[in-house]
Amino acid sequence: MDQKHAIAALGALAQETRLALFRLLVTCGPEGLPAGIIAERLGVLPSSLSFHLQQFVHAGLITHRRSSRQLIYSAEYGTMNALLAYLTENCCGRGAACAPVCDPAAGCSDAAPKTTVA
Amino acid sequence: MDQKHAIAALGALAQETRLALFRLLVTCGPEGLPAGIIAERLGVLPSSLSFHLQQFVHAGLITHRRSSRQLIYSAEYGTMNALLAYLTENCCGRGAACAPVCDPAAGCSDAAPKTTVA
DNA sequence: ACACTATTTCGATGATCGGTGAAATGTCCA
DNA sequence: TGGACATTTCACCGATCATCGAAATAGTGT
Numbered sequence: 001m002d003q004k005h006a007i008a009a010l011g012a013l014a015q016e017t018r019l020a021l022f023r024l025l026v027t028c029g030p031e032g033l034p035a036g037i038i039a040e041r042l043g044v045l046p047s048s049l050s051f052h053l054q055q056f057v058h059a060g061l062i063t064h065r066r067s068s069r070q071l072i073y074s075a076e077y078g079t080m081n082a083l084l085a086y087l088t089e090n091c092c093g094r095g096a097a098c099a100p101v102c103d104p105a106a107g108c109s110d111a112a113p114k115t116t117v118a
Numbered sequence: 119m120d121q122k123h124a125i126a127a128l129g130a131l132a133q134e135t136r137l138a139l140f141r142l143l144v145t146c147g148p149e150g151l152p153a154g155i156i157a158e159r160l161g162v163l164p165s166s167l168s169f170h171l172q173q174f175v176h177a178g179l180i181t182h183r184r185s186s187r188q189l190i191y192s193a194e195y196g197t198m199n200a201l202l203a204y205l206t207e208n209c210c211g212r213g214a215a216c217a218p219v220c221d222p223a224a225g226c227s228d229a230a231p232k233t234t235v236a
Numbered sequence: 237a238c239a240c241t242a243t244t245t246c247g248a249t250g251a252t253c254g255g256t257g258a259a260a261t262g263t264c265c266a
Numbered sequence: 267t268g269g270a271c272a273t274t275t276c277a278c279c280g281a282t283c284a285t286c287g288a289a290a291t292a293g294t295g296t
Binding site: 017047048051052066068069070 | 253255
Binding site for chain 2: 015
């Protein structure tokens with residue numbers, strides 16, 4: 001994680017819709033959610049959501065894969081951890097006292113569909 | 119930490135000069151650094167630095183105290199930790215597996231002056 | 237009170253950002 | 267192949283942001 005990536009990631013997170021979006025995906029785990037469902041949950045236009053998702057994908061905080069017609073987006077925990085580590089680097093002048101780590105295991109309650117949604 | 123505060127904090131961090139500034143202060147510990155030294159280290163105009171410092175103070179990520187003529191700025195580790203916790207809340211759908219914490223102890227090598235600087 | 241230093245405030249300017257709707261792209265199914 | 271669905275791309279607009287220099291404020295020592 002260098003400065004450019006960190007700024008891209010922080011800039012992606014520093015917006016109302018996107019922060020809610022990221023926290024939603026973080027909650028959902030690696031299974032993620034399709035774009036349509038996300039737009040519905042957050043109450044934003046599809047074109048608007050697409051714009052915000054791009055920011056995250058470009059920042060590496062989110063990945064997407066295709067499942068039939070839908071695009072499933074999910075959080076990139078590795079990048080998230082790298083960002084947190086970057087922020088707390090050399091914290092307080094001491095060694096490595098602040099090293100948050102998240103290793104996703106369980107999925108979202110109503111996570112990505114296999115064949116149908118809604 | 120609610121959404122508004124988180125966005126203010128993330129927005130403060132999502133900028134080249136400010137990110138460098140925050141990481142500098144995080145490294146320095148609770149003793150902090152005077153504004154003049156920070157401006158010199160980062161190579162920005164005093165008026166520009168003042169603008170950036172305001173953002174952080176408003177976001178609660180930085181505090182300042184006066185030492186004679188100088189204003190000493192230092193990182194607010196509590197807010198930083200709250201922000202990291204907010205980002206990883208309910209991570210992966212599991213309980214509390216991602217709870218970074220930093221408790222400052224040691225100071226900066228050439229930290230805030232008691233009476234004189236430069 | 238005065239000169240000096242440290243820092244902030246102010247107003248102006250160019251750049252970037254977020255929202256919107258229409259149109260384009262890609263995918264599936266009959 | 268054609269029609270329906272899911273999502274993205276595009277161009278436009280108003281709003282916000284970062285930088286700058288000049289001027290103002292606050293504190294110190296004589």
